[in-house]
Amino acid sequence: MLAFDKTLKLMIKITFPDNSVQEYLEGISGLEIAKRISNSLAKEVISVSVNQEIWDITRPIYFDARIKLHKFDDKEGKHAFWHSSAHLMAEALEALYPGTKFGIGPAIENGFYYDVDPGNGATISDSDLPRIENKMKELVQQNNTYVRKEISKADVLKLFQTKGDEYKVELINELEDGTISIYSNGNFTDLCRGPHLPSTSLIKAIKLLSVAGAYWRGDEKRKQLTRIYGITFPKQKMLDDYLELLEQAKARDHRKIGKELELFAFSQKVGQGLPLWLPRGAALRERLQEFLKKIQKKYGYELVMTPHIGQKELYTTSGHWAKYGQDSFKPIRTPQEGEEYLLKPMNCPHHCEIYKYKPHSYRDLPIRMAEFGTVYRYEMSGELHGLTRVRGFTQDDAHIFCRPDQLKDEFKKVIDIILYIFRVLDFADFTTQISLRDKENKEKYIGTDENWEKAEKAIIEATEEKGLKTTIIYDEAAFYGPKLDFMVKDAIGRNWQLGTIQVDYNLPDRFELEYIGADDKRHRPVMIHRAPFGSMERFIAVLIEHTAGKFPLWLTPEQVIVLPISEKYHDYAEKVLNFLNNYDIRTLIDARNEKIGKKIRESELRRIPYLLIVGEKEVNEGTVSVRKQGEGDQGSMTLDNFASFIIKEVEKQIAE
Ligand SMILES: [Zn+2]
Ligand SMILES: [Zn+2]
Numbered sequence: 001m002l003a004f005d006k007t008l009k010l011m012i013k014i015t016f017p018d019n020s021v022q023e024y025l026e027g028i029s030g031l032e033i034a035k036r037i038s039n040s041l042a043k044e045v046i047s048v049s050v051n052q053e054i055w056d057i058t059r060p061i062y063f064d065a066r067i068k069l070h071k072f073d074d075k076e077g078k079h080a081f082w083h084s085s086a087h088l089m090a091e092a093l094e095a096l097y098p099g100t101k102f103g104i105g106p107a108i109e110n111g112f113y114y115d116v117d118p119g120n121g122a123t124i125s126d127s128d129l130p131r132i133e134n135k136m137k138e139l140v141q142q143n144n145t146y147v148r149k150e151i152s153k154a155d156v157l158k159l160f161q162t163k164g165d166e167y168k169v170e171l172i173n174e175l176e177d178g179t180i181s182i183y184s185n186g187n188f189t190d191l192c193r194g195p196h197l198p199s200t201s202l203i204k205a206i207k208l209l210s211v212a213g214a215y216w217r218g219d220e221k222r223k224q225l226t227r228i229y230g231i232t233f234p235k236q237k238m239l240d241d242y243l244e245l246l247e248q249a250k251a252r253d254h255r256k257i258g259k260e261l262e263l264f265a266f267s268q269k270v271g272q273g274l275p276l277w278l279p280r281g282a283a284l285r286e287r288l289q290e291f292l293k294k295i296q297k298k299y300g301y302e303l304v305m306t307p308h309i310g311q312k313e314l315y316t317t318s319g320h321w322a323k324y325g326q327d328s329f330k331p332i333r334t335p336q337e338g339e340e341y342l343l344k345p346m347n348c349p350h351h352c353e354i355y356k357y358k359p360h361s362y363r364d365l366p367i368r369m370a371e372f373g374t375v376y377r378y379e380m381s382g383e384l385h386g387l388t389r390v391r392g393f394t395q396d397d398a399h400i401f402c403r404p405d406q407l408k409d410e411f412k413k414v415i416d417i418i419l420y421i422f423r424v425l426d427f428a429d430f431t432t433q434i435s436l437r438d439k440e441n442k443e444k445y446i447g448t449d450e451n452w453e454k455a456e457k458a459i460i461e462a463t464e465e466k467g468l469k470t471t472i473i474y475d476e477a478a479f480y481g482p483k484l485d486f487m488v489k490d491a492i493g494r495n496w497q498l499g500t501i502q503v504d505y506n507l508p509d510r511f512e513l514e515y516i517g518a519d520d521k522r523h524r525p526v527m528i529h530r531a532p533f534g535s536m537e538r539f540i541a542v543l544i545e546h547t548a549g550k551f552p553l554w555l556t557p558e559q560v561i562v563l564p565i566s567e568k569y570h571d572y573a574e575k576v577l578n579f580l581n582n583y584d585i586r587t588l589i590d591a592r593n594e595k596i597g598k599k600i601r602e603s604e605l606r607r608i609p610y611l612l613i614v615g616e617k618e619v620n621e622g623t624v625s626v627r628k629q630g631e632g633d634q635g636s637m638t639l640d641n642f643a644s645f646i647i648k649e650v651e652k653q654i655a656e
Helices: 028-036 039-044 075-096 126-141 154-163 166-176 236-252 254-260 279-298 312-318 318-326 348-355 402-426 439-444 449-465 506-510 536-547 569-583 597-607 616-621 639-654
Strands: 010-016 020-023 047-052 053-056 067-069 111-119 147-152 179-185 190-193 206-215 224-233 310-313 342-345 367-376 392-402 430-436 468-476 483-489 495-504 526-531 561-565 587-589 610-614 625-626 632-638
Touching: 020 028, 020 402, 028 039, 028 047, 047 075, 047 279, 053 075, 067 075, 075 111, 075 126, 075 179, 075 190, 075 224, 126 206, 126 224, 154 166, 154 190, 166 439, 179 318, 179 342, 179 430, 206 236, 224 236, 236 254, 236 536, 254 536, 279 310, 279 367, 279 392, 279 402, 279 536, 310 312, 312 318, 312 342, 312 348, 312 506, 318 610, 348 392, 348 526, 392 402, 402 430, 402 449, 402 483, 402 495, 402 526, 439 616, 449 468, 449 483, 495 506, 495 536, 506 526, 561 569, 561 597, 569 587, 569 610, 569 616, 569 639, 597 610, 610 616, 616 625, 616 632, 632 639
Parallel strands: 010 067, 430 468, 561 587, 561 610
Antiparallel strands: 010 020, 047 053, 047 067, 111 224, 147 179, 179 190, 206 224, 310 342, 367 392, 392 526, 430 483, 483 495, 495 526, 610 625, 625 632
16 A cells, blocks of 8 residues: 655645635645634634535545535535534434434425434423523534445445344335445444534534424325424524524414404315415405506506416426426326326416417517416425425416527516515615536537527616616526525525526427528527516515505405494494595495404404594594504594595506
8 A cells, every 4th residue: 555645645636616716735634724714713614615516624635626615604504504413413313312213304495304203102392492402502512523434235235234224224125236435423424425524513503493293204104204404503593593584484374364353264174285265365365466556557567367288298398297297296198089288387388389370570578478377286285384395376477588688678577576676575685696507518508509698687787777786606507597585584684595597498499480581591499487576475575564454555365454443333433435436445344243452453463554442532533543453542533634644655666
C-alpha cells in the first residue's frame, strides 16, 4: 500500500458560488474550507454541495469541484440537520425500546419523522414523546459524530439481517449491487445516503410533535408502523419562535375556519379529497371567479369550456399519460365501443385542440384562452389535506398562444394581472423566482437554443421592466420551458407559492400547432400556461389562513349584520336590512331573543365586518349605530350615509 505523504498530495481547484477559485491540497473537507474562511462560518456550516451532490461537511474532496457551503438557513442545510435529527431520535428509540425496527426517517418541509415498529408489543403514543425527547437531549450531550462508512451490499444485508430489521432488509434488497453507505451515531447504525451533521452537538433544541399511524411503504395491506414527527433547531430561540408560529397556524387552520364559517365540507361517502362547497363558500368562490373574469376580459382573454374527461389518446399525444398515467386514476371504459377516457388531469391538451379547430395567421395572435377548469388527480389518502391537497380541483387556468416576439409583452400583462390580484387581496409581501435552464446540459431540454435564449431574455426583461425583485435559479426550468414563480408571505410569515407563469415549447410541438407567418410560411406558436390562483381550492385555503377568515369587505360572505337590541325593534331592523339589500350589500339580521352583548360577540366570531345596532334612539333618528369588527364603536350614521360608505369601501378595495 502506498503511504500518502503530505508532500505527495496534489492541489485541487475549488470553485465557489461567486465563481472565485481557490486551490487546496486534495482531501480537504467542506468544514476545513469553511475554517479557512472564518471560524464563525465553520461553526455554522452543516453540509456542502460538491458538483451539485450534497455531501457531509467532513467528507474529504479529492478532485476539482464547484462547491457551496450550506448553513441552517438554506434548504440543503435544514435537510441535513433534520435528517440527522431523525437518526438521533432513532438512537433514543433503540435505547428506550430495545428491538425497535426502523422503516424510513426522512427530513420533511418542517422537521423530520421516522416510521418505526417498536417491537416486543410496545406502543408509542403522544404521552411517550417527552421521555424520548429527554433521551435525545441526553444523547446530544455525548457529542457523537455521524460516521460514514462504505461497505458492500452483502455486508450491509448481513448487518441488518443479524439485527432482525426486516424493513431495512427489504430496502437493501432493492438497492443496486456495489458499495452502500451506512452511518453511525453513538450506538445506532442506519442505512443511509446522507448527508449528516458533523456531530449531534449542533442540535440545541428538540421538540417531538406528534405520533401517527403510517402503513409500511404507504400500502394499506402491509403493517402499520408508528410515525413520530419532530423538529430541531440550532438555537432554542428558533424553536420557541417555531412553536409560537405553530400555535398561530393552528388558530388559522383553514379546515377549522372553513367549518366555523360553513364554507366547505367533506363527505366520506362522496369521497376523500373531493370538497363540497357549501352555499357561503360557493358564493365566495363565485365572487373570486367573477373578479378574475372581469380583469381577464379587460386583458383580452376569452372564456372557453371543456369537458371533465378526454380520450386517452389526447393524453398520449400530450405526454401526460406516459408521465403520470401509472400514478393516476384509471381510465374509464365505454360499455360497447371499448373506448378509453381519462378524468382530465390538465386543461392544456383540450385548449390545444381548441386552437386547432381552425387555421391561424400571425395577425390572430396572441390568442388567450381562459377556463375555470376542474381537473382530477390521484393523491394518496395519506397526502390529502383540507383544500390544499385534494383529488378534484378547479384551476383558474389560461393558455396564451403567441408568436415568439410577443412573449415579453404577454409576460408583462400576466404579471400585471397577478400584481393586481395580490394588491386587492392584500398579499403585500412577495418575491419572484425565474427558473432557467442548466446551460451546461442543454440537451436535457426540448426546443431550439434560439427560442430558449429568447424566452429567457423575455422573462428577465419583463420582470425588470415591472420592477420585480427576482432571484434567478439555473437548472430549475421544466424540460419544456423557463418559468416565473411568485411566492407570497402570509400574515404569520409563511411562504406560499402562488401564480406560476410557464413557457412551453413542448405541447405546441406535440399537437403540431401552427400559424401562417408574415412570410407565408408555417410557424409554431409559443404557449404560456398561467394560473394566478393556482386552484380555487388551494387559493381559498391560503386566503383563509392569511386573513384568519376575516376576508376583505368586497369578498366576505356577509358584509353587515343588523342587531336589534330587543324584539321591539325587529320591524326597524327589517327595514334596515331591506334598504341595504337594495344596494346589494350582503346583510343579515340576528333576530334572536338574546342579550345584545352576546349577539355582538357571536357576530364578531362569525367575522362579519360591520355590526349595526338598532334600538330606541336609532328608530327615532332613522340611523344605525355602527361597530366595526375588531375596532369597536364607530358612532351613528344615517342609512344613506352607511350604504354609500360601504359601496365606496368596496370600490376602493378593488380599484385597479
Ligand atoms: Zn441518514
Ligand atoms: Zn396548462
